[in-house]
Amino acid sequence: MAWPTPQEYNEAVQSPQVCFSDPELKRGSPALTPLGLPRPISGAFASVYRIDCQGRSWAVRCFLREYADQQHRYSAISERLRGANLPCMVGFEFLARGILVGGRWHPILKMEWLDGISLNEYVGQNVNRPDVLRSLSRRWIDLMRSLKDAGIAHGDLQHGNVLVRAGELKLIDYDAMYVPALSGLQSHEEGHRNYQHTERTGKDFHADLDNFSAWVIFTSISALAIDPRLWKLPNAGDECLLFRREDFENPRNSKVLLTLEKHGNLQLKTLVSHFRSLLTLPLAQVPSLDDSILDAKAGTQPGGLGTTGVGTQGLPNWIADHIDRSARQPQPEPHESVREVAPIGGAAWLYDHLIDEGTANRPHVPVVHVRYSLTAWSVIILIGLLWAGWLIAWVPGVILLASTPFCVAVGTAMLLHGYRAVNPTQERETALGRIADGRARISQVERLIGLSKAERTRLGEPLAALKRAYDDLPQKMDAESVQLDRSLATVLGAIDVRRRNSQVEYDNEIRGIDDEFERVGRDLETAVRDIESRKLQADFERDEALRELHQRSQSAIARFERRKSELASDERAEIDRLLQQARSLHIKVALAQTKVTASVVPGIGEALAGRLRSAGISCAADVTYDGVFGVPGIGEAKANALVAWRQWVERGAILSSPPSLAPGEVGRIKDKYARLIQEAEGKIASVRQEERTERQAIDQRHAASKASLEAGGHSAKRDQAAKLQQARSRQEAGRMKAASALADRRRRLDAEEQVERRAHELRRDALKSKFQREKEKLAEEYQAEKGRVVEARKRLDQQFDEWNRSLFRLRLEARQDELALERLKIIGPWRYLRLVLIPKDLPLPASAARRE
Known part of the structure; x- marks a missing residue:
């Protein structure tokens, strides 16, 4: 269709x-x-x-x-x-x-x-409102979490299928939706190409179908919330938000990904780096959005750092067993980049209040002590005065030659001392050591926190096992109850089989009795049907003989009737023929008697009449167009006039011809045909008389045959009726006997069923008592184990909170050390000379800055 x-x-x-x-x-x-x-x-x-x-x-x-x-x-x-x-x-x-x-x-x-707007329109309208987009991304995470909890996948998440209505997100178009009831089927659609994984096919139809699309939308919204200028990128908002199919197929050459990775915002770089890593995974391995986001907020980013040997005094035994006391800290390179690590517990927002990232990236420059600058300028001025004095001859050349090297040496020594003072090599090494030590301690504390989480989970395992055992009791009881019910059903099934077999035996016996009775009845019906059949045969033979007789008679009568019709037609034909002959003779005589004279034809004089007579045309019968046209003096007009005169004479003869035959002639013809018709009617009457005689003979023979059959039928019915009455008596006796036997068997089977049902109730009551005792025992064990676990977890939570605070403090100190390291810049010789000669701010080591 x-x-x-x-x-x-x-x-x-x-x-x-x-x-x-x-x-x-x-x-x-x-x-x-x-x-x-x-x-x-x-x-x-x-x-x-x-x-x-x-x-x-x-x-x-x-x-x-x-x-x-x-x-x-x-x-x-x-x-x-x-x-x-x-x-x-x-x-x-x-x-x-x-x-x-x-x-x-x-x-x-x-x-x-739904009167809403599509997702791309909403983003375009609010692209310069980062707070709205951040709220949108949070609602998107909540939406994806709700779909995952329900075991549902939309199958075609894209801007056109996500509507924003009064700030709430709505999904439409459910053609590609997955629900657990459709497991094992294939998808008829593969979704919008700018939002789907490159490896997706119709065979990918499961609850994690939306993971990749959810990441595409979340990354796009989060990036635009950080930098609205990204909305001006080519193709942004055109059948996509930021990314297109080409970015997924060839991420290495994607201009959008390269632009985002080169962005100055560290959060955006981290998000895009994570998104790029998803492009390398198969579709089935792409993590869900909610889990990944929560892990990213609650975990740490890898920094390539190892663990250090930290003392284990005061730690629980289960943690101390995991501490590697012999582990050595790998020393980082002097210029190794340090990644920023967010504290556990989602406290990354504290950095926005503790450290100003905008100013932290600019090195702070304290004011250098004025002595370095004054010393340098004093030496320069002294040498200048000496040479000026020598030029004006009031300073001896010997003093000039002796003092100049001295002043140069003193100035050089002072400059070297100042250069070493403003280049904090030793303090940089110390800061790098502190950073490496901080990293090691952070890594160790993070490991302890991870072990604490694992131990907290492990503590709950016995409790969970007891809870599962307690929760499984109804199922176990139901299973054993089902088993009891199955046993009862098996026994009752066997009883039902025996009951059905008894019924089958009774039905078979009754059927045999009924079959005997029906056989006698059938014999009676057969005899009656045979008599009736013979009667019908006799009737048929009589009807067939009468039909043949009637056909013969009707055929003969029809033949004579056709003869009568033919005689009537012959009579009319003969009268018409004789009348036509009389009329023709009258017209010929009239034409012959009308002569061609000068007075009868206009334009024909006596001379022309003579010429016509000479040509053999003396009367109207002789006039024809071809005959008169060749006569001298007769042209076309006079020839036509002669022909018209002849036609006028002929019409007059026709009008004067006799209208009918003479009465005597007509009577003679009618008498002739009346005799012939009377002969035909006599033959028809003879045929009908013969038919009546033959019909009476056939009816007499049929009546005798039918009387004989009736007598035989009555005798056969009397005999079969007697046999039928005997069979009915045997049937009633057999039915009563079979019904009594069936009732006895049913009473015995009903008694067995009652016994089995009572035994089943007793076994069920025993099962309930057993599981009630087991349930009470598990409840007691659960409460005892729960108290122990609560106490242990309380101690773990206290230790966990203390480690969290320590981890945050260590990260803050590490951040401060990294900023301090940024401030300890190396000053080159020529820049140092320029700054000394033209005094400006110079960086000092922390110790020098504190002294100043």
Whole structure:
């Protein structure tokens, strides 16, 4: 069957009262274009129309393709959504006979119409409002978490299928949706290419189907919240948010990914780096959005650091067993980059208040002591004065030659001392050592925290095992109850089999008795049918003989009747023939008697009349056109006049001819044919008399035969009736005996069933008592174990909180050391000379700065 096209749907929707089967849609009207035509929202798989129905609007989804399991899929999806009750979903109804197109019914999907805007439009409107986009990303995480908890995957997450309505996110278009009831099937769709993993196919149909699409949308929104200028990138917002299919297929050459990775914001770099790593994973291994985000917030980023030998005094034994006392700390390179690590517990926001990242990246420059600058300038001025004095001859040359090297040496020594003072090599090494030590301690504390979490989980395992055992008791009891019920069912089944067998034996015995009675009845019916059959045969033979007799008689009568009809026709034909002969003779005589004279034909004088007579034309009978035209003096006109005169004479003869034969002649003909017809009627009467005589003979023979058959039938019926009465007596006696035996067997089987049911109730009561005792025992053990676990976890939580505080303090100190290391810059010789000669701010080591 050909599936309707969008144009055919468009034509059908123009008449809702005709095309829709749903009563509410019949009363609605479609949204129209300025031209007055229905306005569809067309996609690759369906056309969607808005139908307004008395204050309520519906979205009617008309499918452009047919799938055999379409109704099964939507039924499973509808049932799952009703059970999950997710606020992000929209209720719908699948109508198998929804819309009439081209004389055929086709399915539709009736959904509530949402007056929202698509995700890309919402992002475009709020791209310069980072707080709105951050709130949107948090709502997106909550939405994905709710889908995961419900075991549902949308299958086609993209900007067009995510609507924002009053700040809330709504999902539409459920064609590709996965619910647990559809497990094992394949997807009919593969989703929007700019939001799906490159390896996705129709075989990928499971609960983790949306993980990659969720990451694409989350990364795009988070990046735009950090830097709205990214919305101006090429193709941003055009059938995508930021990323396109080409970025997933070739991430190494993706301009969008390269732009984001070169961004100055560390958070954006980290997010994009994580997203790039997802592109290398198979679709089934892409983590879900909620778990990954929570792990990223609560964990640490790898820094390539090892552990150090930290003392284990005061730690629990289970932690001390995991501490490697011989581990050595790998020393970082002097210029190794240090990654920023967020504290556990989601306290990364504290960095925004403790450290100003904008100013921390600029090295602080304390003011250098003025003595370095004054010393340098004093030496320069002294040498200048000496040389000036020598030039004006008041300073001896010997003093000049002796003092100049001295001043140069003193100045050089002072400059070297100052250069060493402003270049803190030793303090840089000390700072690097502190940073490495801090990293080692942070790594050790993080490991202790991880072990603490594992121990906390391990402590709950016995409690969980008791809880599972307690929770499993009803199931175990149900299982054993089921087993008891099965045993009872087996016994009762055997009793039912015996009961059915008894019934079968009774039915077979009754059937045998009834068969005997029916056989006698059939014999009687056979004898009666034989008599009746012979009667019917006699009737048939009589009817057949009468039919043949009647056919012969009717054939002869018909032959004579046809002869009578022929005689009447012959009579009329003979009268007409004789009348026609008389008329012809009259016309010939009239033509011969009318002579050609000058007075009878206009224009014909006596001379022309003589010429005509000479040519053999003396009367009207001799006039013909060809005969008179050749006579001298007779032209065409006079020839026509002569022919017309002849026709006038002929008409006059016809009018004067006799209208009928003479009465005597007609009487003679009628008498002749009357005798012939009377002879035919006499033969017909003779045939009919013979038929009556033969019919009487046939009826007499049939009556004698039927009387004989009636007598034989009455005798056979009397004999069979006697036999039937005897068979009925035997049947009633046999039925009573069989019913009594069946009742006895049923009473015995009912007694056995009651005994088995009573025994089953006793066994069930014993089972309940057993499980009640086991339940009370497990409850006592659970309460005892719970008290122990609570105390142990309380101690662990106290230790965990202390380690968290220590970890935050260590990270803060490490950050401060890294900033201090940034401030300990190395000053080159020429820059140092320039700054000394032109005094400006010079960096000093921390010790020098503190002294100053």
